[in-house]
Amino acid sequence: MSFDLSVIPNKNIIVGITGGIAAYKSAILVRRLKDAGFNVRVVMTEGAQAFITPLTFQALSGNPVHTQLLDPEAEAGMGHIELARWADLVLIAPASCDTLAKFAAGLADDLLSTLYLATSAPVWVAPAMNQQMWAAKATQRNLVTLVDDGVHVIMPESGSQACGDVGLGRMPEPEELARQVTDYFHKAQRAIAEKFGLLASKHVVITAGPTREAIDPVRYISNHSTGKMGFALAAACYAAGAKVTLIAGPVSLDTPNGVRRINVSSAVQMLDTSMQLLDEGCDVFIATAAVADYRVAEVAEHKIKKSGDELDIALIKNPDIVATIAQQDKRPFMVGFAAETRNVEEYAAGKLVAKKLDMIACNDVSRADIGFASDENAMTVFFAEGYHLPKRDLEKASKQEIAQQLVEAIHDALHHDPAQDEAF
Numbered sequence: 001m002s003f004d005l006s007v008i009p010n011k012n013i014i015v016g017i018t019g020g021i022a023a024y025k026s027a028i029l030v031r032r033l034k035d036a037g038f039n040v041r042v043v044m045t046e047g048a049q050a051f052i053t054p055l056t057f058q059a060l061s062g063n064p065v066h067t068q069l070l071d072p073e074a075e076a077g078m079g080h081i082e083l084a085r086w087a088d089l090v091l092i093a094p095a096s097c098d099t100l101a102k103f104a105a106g107l108a109d110d111l112l113s114t115l116y117l118a119t120s121a122p123v124w125v126a127p128a129m130n131q132q133m134w135a136a137k138a139t140q141r142n143l144v145t146l147v148d149d150g151v152h153v154i155m156p157e158s159g160s161q162a163c164g165d166v167g168l169g170r171m172p173e174p175e176e177l178a179r180q181v182t183d184y185f186h187k188a189q190r191a192i193a194e195k196f197g198l199l200a201s202k203h204v205v206i207t208a209g210p211t212r213e214a215i216d217p218v219r220y221i222s223n224h225s226t227g228k229m230g231f232a233l234a235a236a237c238y239a240a241g242a243k244v245t246l247i248a249g250p251v252s253l254d255t256p257n258g259v260r261r262i263n264v265s266s267a268v269q270m271l272d273t274s275m276q277l278l279d280e281g282c283d284v285f286i287a288t289a290a291v292a293d294y295r296v297a298e299v300a301e302h303k304i305k306k307s308g309d310e311l312d313i314a315l316i317k318n319p320d321i322v323a324t325i326a327q328q329d330k331r332p333f334m335v336g337f338a339a340e341t342r343n344v345e346e347y348a349a350g351k352l353v354a355k356k357l358d359m360i361a362c363n364d365v366s367r368a369d370i371g372f373a374s375d376e377n378a379m380t381v382f383f384a385e386g387y388h389l390p391k392r393d394l395e396k397a398s399k400q401e402i403a404q405q406l407v408e409a410i411h412d413a414l415h416h417d418p419a420q421d422e423a424f
């Protein structure tokens with residue numbers, strides 16, 4: 001089982017909008033929730049419609065807006081009970097004093113209050129009101145009741161209010177509300193992945209990107225690796241429940257959600273960091289980095305001045321990171337990558353043995369449509385002989401999809417018992 005944390009698959013949010021000037025912020029909220037991948041349906045009280053029209057929310061949510069409890073036509077589409085069952089989360093934003101009071105008292109005289117009683121989904125309220133109304137004893141009493149009843153209250157912020165007062169009662173910005181909702185589902189998914197994911201309870205260390213080998217204080221030797229494959233793998237391993245540490249060479253990519261990133265520059269730094277992480281305890285080591293094979297023997301202390309027609313720079317061999325880690329006593333499951341321009345499978349199989357890897361994924365970088373800077377890749381995966389697992393061809397797909405298939409391959413090898421094969 002695996003869980004993609006970059007999107008929220010098919011989660012349904014009901015946004016309840018009540019009468020208050022903050023209702024204008026709810027338009028952006030619905031937009032942001034849609035952007036994050038949620039299915040959104042909007043329920044509006046009569047008061048809310050005095051501030052903003054249902055048509056706005058119909059356009060933004062892409063669904064009809066629900067306003068009536070006892071309208072036969074509306075109920076024929078999706079009645080209040082179906083609506084209550086449809087929701088994975090009900091977010092009332094803004095939540096007026098009146099709505100809080102209704103919820104606390106258990107009244108059910110309009111669609112929103114009825115929905116509140118009828119749903120088993122988590123209910124969140126984002127109260128927004130004049131600071132005096134927020135501080136009123138009745139409001140505070142109702143909030144205590146709601147918290148007791150399991151409602152999650154998103155505290156209002158302090159500041160200047162539309163009515164001219166200054167104080168507590170402003171609804172948080174829509175982006176912040178959308179972020180909290182997204183976080184909630186990410187955490188829920190992560191909790192499941194940590195228990196049932198393909199790499200649950202594993203620590204995965206991934207090297208990614210190029211290395212940079214200094215010539216002098218302003219120049220270096222490097223290569224065109226973008227780090228995309230390694231970063232996609234980091235996201236896929238995290239989604240599969242692993243704790244992930246990404247050792248990244250100089251690349252301009254955002255760190256995937258939940259992944260610990262350590263930036264390095266040279267091959268020697270990448271190796272040192274890898275060795276430290278091995279001491280921390282590492283179960284799977286994935287080497288996607290395009291490590292420079294050589295570094296400058298003596299890095300100049302000052303910028304090298306232009307002089308003769310030729311310049312000789314002596315290079316010395318860099319350590320092989322993946323091979324070094326594979327030689328350690330506490331060696332993790334080792335995954336290497338091979339980018340070749342010819343005899344792809346033959347060379348890859350040779351590296352699998354020479355570097356003492358458990359698995360190698362190879363691709364043909366002479367193909368213009370895949371590899372390096374491309375968003376797509378196609379690979380062949382080989383396992384070390386002891387696994388008795390046949391090679392796998394991963395057809396051309398996005399680096400995310402390839403990463404997912406590589407996670408499955410790692411899982412299969414980790415859980416494969418060759419003794420079982422021999423029994424047959």
Ligand code: C5P
Binds near residue numbers: 293336
């Ligand atoms: O030998 P080659 O560079 O083709 O091997 C590729 C594999 O070895 C990749 O997994 C790469 O990250 C790893 N490697 C390494 N340290 C090096 C060179 C390659 O970890 N110095």
